[in-house]
């Protein structure tokens with residue numbers, strides 16, 4: 001059984017639990033430096049794909065920026081907001097020392113914001129699809145889904161894009177503090193059923209709460225393992 005950083009209900013099953021070594025390596029990775037590198041508004045502004053990176057994608061307001069802050073233990077590294085559409089750029093963060101081995105953590109602008117004007121939606125699609133296709137260094141996309149709602153049509157559309165681009169991705173459920181344990185189990189089950197239809201999807205689902213810091217250690221361990229893989 002995994003011991004979470006904060007006491008509370010266990011959000012994962014034993015089968016999902018990484019071993020202690022990876023939890024510790026994940027903790028160490030995210031305890032080190034993490035610095036904002038740049039905000040990218042056009043594909044030409046992407047940094048060289050000269051090191052590994054992981055990206056966080058998901059609907060507007062799902063909690064991408066909050067999750068990056070929870071992972072790094074820094075409240076204001078990525079800008080969060082109650083207003084959907086807060087993050088409009090591809091934001092690059094460098095995890096690890098600037099002069100040593102490091103990887104990029106990428107905060108993507110959210111999609112599926114119902115009130116978003118059409119040009120904004122078109123811009124997002126162009127930028128993010130272009131990004132996904134041009135990053136051989138992209139190890140995995142963490143696709144965030146609100147645990148209260150489960151996957152929506154905008155999410156399954158992105159899954160299809162990722163399948164087509166053969167980009168590996170994994171679902172992370174967010175805001176688990178807002179529902180009961182039983183509701184969360186149901187969401188994990190129904191989301192799992194959707195994921196099994198998508199060839200590029202990683203089968204394990206990580207349930208998190210940035211507010212309660214639940215599941216954050218598991219996600220750190222997952223990223224540490226990804227970064228260490230040859």
Ligand code: GTP
Pocket residue numbers: 058059060061062063064065066067079080081082083084085086087088109110111174175176177178208209210211212
């Ligand atoms: P965009 O940049 O607009 O795409 O949004 P985002 O996905 O980066 O979401 P953001 O992190 O800005 O969070 C949106 C809202 O959800 C904020 O009001 C957060 O405080 C709230 N929120 C994020 N994570 C959690 C969580 O785990 N639990 C709860 N209760 N609220 C959360």
Ligand code: MG
Pocket residue numbers: 064065066079080086087107110
């Ligand atoms: Mg954001």
